[in-house]
Amino acid sequence: MDPEPENEEEFTDEALSGPVVDRRTTTALLSAAGLGALAGCTSGDSGQSTTTSGSGDGTAGETDTPKPETKQGGRLKAGWFTGSIDVLDPPYISVGQYFQVAANIFNGLVTLKKDLTVRGDLAKDWEVTNGGKTFTFQLREGVTFHNGTEFTAEDVRYTINRTISKETPAAPKLSTLEPVDEGGVVVEDDYTVTLNFEKAMAPALIYLTRGPGRAATIVCKEAIEEMGAEAYKTSPVGTGPFKVANHDVGSELKLDAYDDYFATDEEGTQLPYLDGVDITPIPEAAQVVNALKAGDIHFSNLVPLQNVSQVEKANEVKKLQAPGVNxxxxxxxxxxxxxxxxxxxxxxxxxxxxxxxxxxxxxxxxxxxxxxxxxxxxxxxxxxxxxxxxxxxxxxxxxxxxxxxxxxxxxxxxxxxxxxxxxxxxxxxxxxxxxxxxxxxxxxxxxxxxxxxxxxxxxxxxxxxxxxxxxxxxxxxxxxxxxxxxxxxxxxxxxxxxxxxxxxxxxxxxxxxxxxxxxxxxxxxxxxxxRDDIAARRPTVKGFTHIPYMRNFHTVYLDE
CATH class of the missing domain: 3.10.105.10 (Dipeptide-binding Protein; Domain 3)
Structure with a gap:
């Protein structure tokens, strides 16, 4: 028989409800979810900025660098240490480097901020009831996918049902959710959706954030039905700060800033700052470092471990290192x-x-x-x-x-x-x-x-x-x-x-x-x-916060 949790009293319905779950409760949630290590290595914003009118969020651009006054625009040239980026459809991703890209295209219902509070992402508020078994989310209005389709509660239901019914790698995170068609996901109206769990599921808030292995990175139902699953796999449509402009698998992936992205920084400036990100797969270790040193790329998502010393010795390259969780x-x-x-x-x-x-x-x-x-x-x-x-x-x-x-x-x-x-x-x-x-x-x-x-x-x-x-x-x-x-x-x-x-x-x-x-x-x-998580950047790359295995570019700008 499965052992029953003994400390559910730590997670009261009131403590888990939105629009902000405080640091103390979030730290307990991380431990309960087995993610306690994040409390020690989260030194920056692990989610996308989400300040919009009436969000109740407070701040958004929680990075270690100030908002640039005159540095908006430009395209980040990034090298990905892989031969190709084959899958960008979130629940089907089994390669960590692929999700590093996808995280710039999609959003979750909630997000984990650098101050270790859970805050709204696509959800602006939520209420937890029924002893931690029922989560009712109030969704942002006016959010659109990259194809112009409005985001609604039906997209949440579709995402979760697809994640589970297709038996994707992310499905196990929702193993205690009641069957979707039997009350597991209830669309109350266009901007209200309820999740019902069979047993108290306090860590659900952590699993519903946007990140590797999370269960509800929201996909676009209309785009999948129009494009087909195969096309969506490599050129998906999300709600995130960047949209796929072109993807030549194995050659180049171009992401353009999404002009109608819903988030702004703490001063109300539209995010992202960049005009776009041009990602080139680079399969050879030496070529990654040489491209950084020569300035052919601004950023490398990974530094091959055999080349770390070269990065450390290079004048125009900065090593980024975080604890490895692998x-x-x-x-x-x-x-x-x-x-x-x-x-x-x-x-x-x-x-x-x-x-x-x-x-x-x-x-x-x-x-x-x-x-x-x-x-x-x-x-x-x-x-x-x-x-x-x-x-x-x-x-x-x-x-x-x-x-x-x-x-x-x-x-x-x-x-x-x-x-x-x-x-x-x-x-x-x-x-x-x-x-x-x-x-x-x-x-x-x-x-x-x-x-x-x-x-x-x-x-x-x-x-x-x-x-x-x-x-x-x-x-x-x-x-x-x-x-x-x-x-x-x-x-x-x-x-x-x-x-x-x-x-x-x-x-x-x-x-x-x-x-x-x-x-x-x-x-x-x-x-x-x-292995530790090691990336690298040119000194001109500003506003990047290094979270283990995440490569979020929504607050990055180029100081050239």
Whole structure:
């Protein structure tokens, strides 16, 4: 039976109601949602500015730089360290870098501000009743999508129904919502919508913000029906500060400022400041840094870890660094031999020296991993973890021999951007007597084959999940949307469900530790590293606030 929350009294209906949820309550919500690490690393505005007439919001442009008087206009040239940006339709995004773009195109119902208060985004106010089970949102009037269609409560219902019915990666966040057609989402009128949960769901406000893995980033029903799902996937229509002007997948993505965007800064100036953002996918690590140094781009969404020292030494480049909320591991396809054998997988884990791998692949700019729960999630992090995957090469070779996998031949699937890491891994395998080659493909081919389990092994993982739930449920539930190693364990399925009901953080941590222990022992991945989130900008880029794995440009301007 799922454990019942013991601390629901912390979250009274009055405390959760709008138009502002105070810092103390929001901090408690973040902890209950497993997002407590954000309280320590949120040093800027993690949501879009939302001051409009009658919003009750108070302020909007909560950045560390003042509003520019004469610096409006211009186009930001941004480099994205990837071969292509394939998906921008929020609930279908499984790659963190894609959502970094999409967050500039869309809005959520509410947003988390830099002062750790929950405030309205597309909702201007809301009321919580029925002991935390019912959320009634009053929506902004006069907001339009980029195609001119008016935003209404029906778009909220459509978004949530689509997220759940299509079984998208974001759907699990709404697992306790009553069925949409049975009162889960009720459109009261054009600007009022009610969400009804089966059980008290205080963290719902956090899950309804705009961000990676959130459940209600609002999409445009009319645009999807007119364009079709495939076209919407790469050129979506949202309500955000920027609209898609042109998207040549793998070549260029042009975002133009949306002139009718509803938000202004604290002085009433229309946002965004920029005329647009021109994003170029750049798959080669050295090319990213060279483009920054030469001024060919103003901003890089990621700095390849092997190139961090070059950025630090460059006079005209500023490094941006925030705590990493991620894990990377060696994914092993259990549909292929020898990876169906747990003994073989454990043998492979034990011939990998994580510290040497991090030094070679990332020049030491990462933390060797012992499990999937990262250090930035301090409330559930443990230094002392089981040693089932600990480096012990002779024991590893013995396990491989017992599993009939000594001298096994297989390939590491990779892209150009991850080639150095793949070579570092192959070097370790070769030393252990394994016959391993590297298969390099384009980014689009990589994600297609990975999702279809058309690979032997690859280096992948969770790249931006401050909540352990998202990086565990999605990867290790039997029906998880990113379970691309074919992992099956009924205990883990149940424990993942149990931890969602445990609003008491200590109880939830105990369950998460059980899950992590089982995963380390079962070795669906060999856990390799945790990496900080590192981006970079030219000094002319002003007004950017660095939130881990978010790249919001609504308050950015160019001081040239």
């Amino acid at each position: 894990w990377l591991g060696l994914a092993m396809n259990q549909k292929r031999e020898p990876f169906a054998s747990k003994k073989a997988r454990r043998g492979i884990a034990k011939v990998i020296d994580n510290e040497a791998y991090v030094d070679t692949a990332y020049f030491g700019n990462a933390l060797p991993a012992k499990g999937p729960i990262n250090k930035a999630t301090g409330w559930v992090w443990r230094e002392d973890k089981p040693d089932d995957q600990a480096y012990a090469p002779e024991e590893g070779k013995q396990l491989l021999e017992e599993a009939g996998a000594d001298g096994a031949s297989f390939s590491i699937l990779t892209t150009k951007g991850s080639l150095r890491a793949a070579k570092a891994m192959r070097q370790q395998f070769t030393s252990a007597g394994l016959d391993v080659d590297i298969e390099q493909v384009t980014s689009s081919t990589y994600w297609d084959r990975y999702a279809k389990l058309d690979y032997d092994v690859t280096i992948s993982g969770s790249v931006g999940d401050p909540d352990p739930d998202q990086s565990l449920w999605n990867f290790y539930r039997s029906d998880g949307p990113w379970n691309w190693v074919a992992y099956e364990d009924e205990d883990v399925n149940q424990w993942l469900a149990d931890q969602r009901r445990a609003l008491d953080r200590d109880k939830r941590a105990d369950i998460l530790h059980k899950i992590e222990d089982r995963l380390i022992a079962d070795v669906p991945h060999v856990y390799l590293s945790h």
